[in-house]
Amino acid sequence: MKSKTWFIEYLRIISAFAVVLIHSAADLSFKYGQVSNTQWWAANLISSATHWAVPIFIMISGYLLLEPRRSLRTKKFYLSRLKRIGIPLFSWVIIYAIYYHFTRQDPLLLSFVIKRFIFDQPYEHLYFLIVLLQLALITPFLAKTIKSLSTKYLGWLTFVSLFISTFWKPWRFIVPLFVPYLGFYLGGYWLKKKKPYLKTRSFLLAFFTLIAIASVGTYLLVRNSSPDRNGLYFYTYFNPIIILLSFSIFTFFQNRQKKLITNNLISIISSTTLGVYLIHPIVMGWFGFIPIPNYFILTMLMLILKSSLVFLISVLITAIYRRMKLAILRE
Secondary structure (H helix, E strand, O other): OOOOOHHHHHHHHHHHHHHHHHHHHHHHHOOOOOOOHHHHHHHHHHHHOOOOHHHHHHHHHHHHHOOHHHOOOHHHHHHHHHHHHHHHHHHHHHHHHHHHHHHOOOOOOHHHHHHHHHHOOOOHHHHHHHHHHHHHHHHHHHHHHHHOOOHHHHHHHHHHHHHHHOOOOOOOOOOOOOHHHHHHHHHHHHHHHHOOOOOHHHHHHHHHHHHHHHHHHHHHHHHOOOOOHHHOHHHOOOOHHHHHHHHHHHHHHHHOHHHOOOOHHHHHHHHOHHHHHHHHHHHHHOOOOOOOOOOHHHHHHHHHHHHHHHHHHHHHHHHHHHHHHHHHHHO
16 A cells, blocks of 8 residues: 555546546537527536646556666566556457447447557547557666656657647657657656645646636637537647646646545556556447536536446446456466
8 A cells, every 4th residue: 555656546546537527518518609699608617628638647657667777677668568558458359349339330340440549549439559559568678768868858859849749730640649649658757856836826727728828718619610620729738838737737637746636546547547548438328318408507416426436437448347357367
């Protein structure tokens, strides 16, 4: 218990829940002009307040994996990443190929799955595992490179990588999917070395100010564009607002490592977060019948309640699966 990096456990949990919130709100926040203004604004605020989730997951990986001693034995490192990330990716591509064949009539053909995997996205959220695998591939070399860098120059390398990512144009090809995420990956390790301090008052001011900018900015963009992703710049991971939010949240929790409540429940929930990320779209489909009220506060409450149910059920399913797996391995 004492050896755990508890702020990482907390960040995993809140980031996983934030991902569920993003996907719960997406049905409304991506449909400006097609839903009522009150519904859209409620969903917009939730979306604006949560898109730091995936960047923080990447920062956690950088914090944990870029330590040179962790990736010194390259073969062992690659095998561990393949087991933790590669096998789930392969398994869940198959699961979602079958699931979407029955729920939205996607062709259940190997050629369709391969084409989608290489030239599009392997069933929406699974792209994240590809990013992690690609980052893992360069980690041993990256760790050796930054080992000789001072904290100052590592900070500059992180800044340059993030600056480049703000201009990165997404393209639908599997390689090099990881490039714009490199700044977050380096950033997690830089914060580990730098350990900047952020007061609670400063954090809260920055947090709510940045969310306000993102939500109002999104409104101004979508009002003057077609009701699709063109106006959703502030929902992307690589705009300055999300970058600042990600680094602020990570720093805030890192500063409070010694003040966080520590118990087995936190550890158990944290251990399920990858499973939650993988399974939650299926669980969310079970609650598609829930109507969303046309009142601002009620809309927000319903989206949060729905997300909480999806999150808790996903945690429970993953925890049961993990326990069954461990029981089988012990036999």
